[in-house]
Amino acid sequence: MRILICCNIYPPHFIGGAELVAHYQGKHLVAAGHEVEVFTGDTQPIGQRHDLRTEIYDELTVHRVHLTAVDWASDYVNFSHPPVEVHFSRVLADFRPDVVHCHNIIGLSVTILHVAREFGARVLMTLHDHWAFCFKNTIMKTEGVACVDYSRCDECMPFIDDGGGRRLPMRMRQDFMKLAMDAVDAFVSPSQYLADSYIQAGFAPDKMHVIWNGIDVDKFATIVRKPLQGKLRFSFFGNFGRHKGIHTLFEALPLLKDPNSVQINLIGDGNERAAYEQQLLENGCTGLVKFWGKLDNGDVARAYAETDVLVLPSIWHENQPVSITEAMACGVPVIGSNMGGIPELVEDGVSGFIFEAGNATDLAEKMDQLIDDSVLVKTMGLNGHKKICDVTFARQVEALLGIYGIAGDRSHDADDVPLIVCVGQRVGTDCAQAMAHPIHYLNGAQPYMLMANWLTASQLRQARLGWVVDAAASEEDIEGLLLSRLPLLLPECNDVLAPTCRQHGCGLHYRDANDAAACIARTLTRRQDP
Numbered sequence: 001m002r003i004l005i006c007c008n009i010y011p012p013h014f015i016g017g018a019e020l021v022a023h024y025q026g027k028h029l030v031a032a033g034h035e036v037e038v039f040t041g042d043t044q045p046i047g048q049r050h051d052l053r054t055e056i057y058d059e060l061t062v063h064r065v066h067l068t069a070v071d072w073a074s075d076y077v078n079f080s081h082p083p084v085e086v087h088f089s090r091v092l093a094d095f096r097p098d099v100v101h102c103h104n105i106i107g108l109s110v111t112i113l114h115v116a117r118e119f120g121a122r123v124l125m126t127l128h129d130h131w132a133f134c135f136k137n138t139i140m141k142t143e144g145v146a147c148v149d150y151s152r153c154d155e156c157m158p159f160i161d162d163g164g165g166r167r168l169p170m171r172m173r174q175d176f177m178k179l180a181m182d183a184v185d186a187f188v189s190p191s192q193y194l195a196d197s198y199i200q201a202g203f204a205p206d207k208m209h210v211i212w213n214g215i216d217v218d219k220f221a222t223i224v225r226k227p228l229q230g231k232l233r234f235s236f237f238g239n240f241g242r243h244k245g246i247h248t249l250f251e252a253l254p255l256l257k258d259p260n261s262v263q264i265n266l267i268g269d270g271n272e273r274a275a276y277e278q279q280l281l282e283n284g285c286t287g288l289v290k291f292w293g294k295l296d297n298g299d300v301a302r303a304y305a306e307t308d309v310l311v312l313p314s315i316w317h318e319n320q321p322v323s324i325t326e327a328m329a330c331g332v333p334v335i336g337s338n339m340g341g342i343p344e345l346v347e348d349g350v351s352g353f354i355f356e357a358g359n360a361t362d363l364a365e366k367m368d369q370l371i372d373d374s375v376l377v378k379t380m381g382l383n384g385h386k387k388i389c390d391v392t393f394a395r396q397v398e399a400l401l402g403i404y405g406i407a408g409d410r411s412h413d414a415d416d417v418p419l420i421v422c423v424g425q426r427v428g429t430d431c432a433q434a435m436a437h438p439i440h441y442l443n444g445a446q447p448y449m450l451m452a453n454w455l456t457a458s459q460l461r462q463a464r465l466g467w468v469v470d471a472a473a474s475e476e477d478i479e480g481l482l483l484s485r486l487p488l489l490l491p492e493c494n495d496v497l498a499p500t501c502r503q504h505g506c507g508l509h510y511r512d513a514n515d516a517a518a519c520i521a522r523t524l525t526r527r528q529d530p
Contacts, residue, residue: 001404002035004097004121006088008072008107010040010062011297016239017322018128020297021190021213022103026060028214028397036060037095039088041067041107050083063091065108070163072107074135077162079176080454084109092119099124099404102184106131110176113183114456122404125181126188128319132177133201135160135170138243138316144358146317150201154436166425168451169432175448178202179419179459186403190320191341197317209403213320214393220329221385223304232371233263234335235307237300237323240270245313245337250276251360253285257368264289267303304330308377309370312336315357320345328388333380335366351384418447418524421455421463421486423477424470428491431469433513434520447524452480465489465523467516473497489519 007022026036038057042064046053051066065084070076088108092100092115100116102125116123129137135157139147147156153174159167181203189195190213199205238244246266253259266276266289273291280286295303310327312318317340324334324345334352336342348354353366370377422431435449449467452460466481471491478497481488488507490497508523510516 001099001401002037002095002097003029003099003101003404004037004039004091004095004116005101005103006039006105006108006112007103008041008067008105009043010038010057010064012057013043017213018104018126020322021126021128023058023060024214024216024393025101025397025400027058028393029400030060032394032397032401037091037097038062039091039108039112040064041071043067050081050087052087063087067107074137075157075160077160077168077173077454078106079110079173079180081109082111082453085111085115085456088112089115089119092116092121097121101126101400101404104128104131110180111454111456113180114459117183117185118456118458122186123184124186124188124400124403125184126190127194127198128190130194130197130317132181132198132203133174135173139197140243140316143242144315159432162451166427166451168427169435171435172422172449172451176450176454179417179448179450186406188400188403191344193317193341193344194319209399211396211399211403212391213322213325214396215322215325215329215388215391217329217389217392219301220304220326221331221389223301223330225308225330226305228263228306228308231261231263232377233265233306233308234311234367235265235267235303235309236311236313237267237303237326238312238321239268240266240272240276242272243314243316244270245315245357246272246276247279248313248315248337248358248360248363249311250279250283250285250289252364252367253288254283255361255364256371258371259285259288261371262288262367265292265303265306266290267292267295267300269294300326304332307332309352309367310334311363311367312342313355313357313363314339314342316340318342325388325391328384331381331385333370333377333384335363335370345387347383347387351380351387417445418464419459419462420447420449420465420467420520421452421460421481422449422467422469423452423481424468424473425477426472427469428471430491430510430513430516431467434510434516437513437517447520460484465520467520468494468497487523489516489523 005022005026009019011023029036047066049068054063065087072078100121100123130139131137133150141147154170160173187208189210192210195208195210310332314337320341327334334346336346337357338354339357343354346352355362355366466486467489471493490507490509492509492511508519510519
């Protein structure tokens, strides 16, 4: 079987949990006798934006597309880049994969899901966070406040920028992601928590499969910890972002019965480091903390050798943190917050402790219990190892191969949701307001409203209505819509387009937001009539 793995970043230049999962998945698929190539983003400043280069990395053929900061930015259109799709199509034609297995692909182009499906490959996606329905990935409205209504993204950010000067309603991003995800045959979630979140967001339950990420149990089980007399070492591995909750750990230090009985290891780096150093100066705990900086994956064992307890004080909904599975494989107990998939890994009171996210007093109490009881530290570590010892990459790949075999069944594809194609150099205020209206018609589903240049030719052929969202649109802007013979919705105030549309007899006209919403409902309802 030929398998193309896709992800927006890939080793060796950037190594995080999702990237390691993708890489080791590829390596173990090759070991199982399959052909594997990788299509990924390139963070190295080599060539021009969206240039493609191909190399061999760790015996895998890796196709890297040069991405820049704007390709990733959440306040820009970071999900549609046609040049990336051209490169992807060529890789498909050359490699001819049976399966395209995607991980995080924001920054590349989410349209590659549709391109892969059109090619005839089975399309899978492993979910690592909430990016498919939350532009921030975190589903947090503000610090400590989780989002409970995934349809109200515009409250966090009303508009996104397409990089060409257009401010587009956030609703268009959400519609595009829903349409793109319809092309996925099967989703793989490493945690039940994340699977449930996607189902709550409207994703098909029958496409969802929960498979834990694999871990190199043998590698971590052989790590020998170096004792440190008189201190218990609590380590954090990961990004120094506010969402990781390191500030809560620092707030807990002065609350310990004996702060001098601990050493805190911080392995990683990030934009909050300066703030953390200032916090430690203010609470007098600087001497308790050792900043290790970033470590290559091959050096992580050195840090675990000096770790007695892993602490992950996240204040956002984690999926399945790699640091926890690594710690369990090492026989290291874990203290984690009660967020996302963490409680699925850490059995409270058995393999570690769960504490209330953001509650420094609760965290300090849990730390004190382990500081006071070395036997409990060892027992919890052994319990964690027992839970993870069979969760190997080989087992993960075996489970994935089973899904590859059934992913071709497309009898349960998504219902037909009407597609409205929008054109114009800007989105007028009336149109943005109309997009916020519930559009009621016969089957009740809300239509997808998308910019024409985000769509492939086959997707454009599925459109039910062309909407001119720019009051100053020109004949050139609507040329493609006229050729498609779609019914058009036009701004009444545009005198330039009126003669052309009267000639083709092709459209309705709207005066304001309410009028536009009513015209859309009328057109779609008529299209549903027998």
